[in-house]
Amino acid sequence: MNIAHPFREGNGRAMRIWLDHMLSCGFGVVVDWSRIDKDEYLQAMGRSPFDDSKIHNLLENALTDQIDDPEIFMSGLDASFWFEGFNQYRCFELIE
Numbered sequence: 348m349n350i351a352h353p354f355r356e357g358n359g360r361a362m363r364i365w366l367d368h369m370l371s372c373g374f375g376v377v378v379d380w381s382r383i384d385k386d387e388y389l390q391a392m393g394r395s396p397f398d399d400s401k402i403h404n405l406l407e408n409a410l411t412d413q414i415d416d417p418e419i420f421m422s423g424l425d426a427s428f429w430f431e432g433f434n435q436y437r438c439f440e441l442i443e
Contacts, residue, residue, distance in 0.1 A: 359431055360427050363378070375414060378406055379411045382408070382409040383406075383426070387401075389430065
C-alpha cells in the first residue's frame with residue numbers, strides 16, 4: 348500500500364489507517380503503534396519491498412485486540428503523525 352499510494356505526502360498515514368481497518372475487520376486486532384520504535388519502523392519500511400520480514404515482525408509484536416479502546420486509536424494517530432515528523436499536537440488535546 349505504501350508504494351501504490353499515488354501521493355508522496357500522506358502515504359504512510361494512509362497505509363497505517365488502512366492496515367488497522369483491514370486488521371480490525373478481518374482479525375479483530377489493530378496495531379498498537381505506540382509500541383513500535385520510529386527508527387526501526389522507518390528502516391523496516393524502507394527495506395520492505397525487498398525483505399518484509401522485519402516490518403512483519405514489528406507489526407505482529409505490536410498487535411492488540413483492544414480495537415474499541417479510544418486510547419489505542421488516538422495514540423495510533425499520534426504515533427502515525429510522529430513517524431513522519433509531525434508532533435506539535437496530540438489527538439486528545441485537540442478534542443478536549
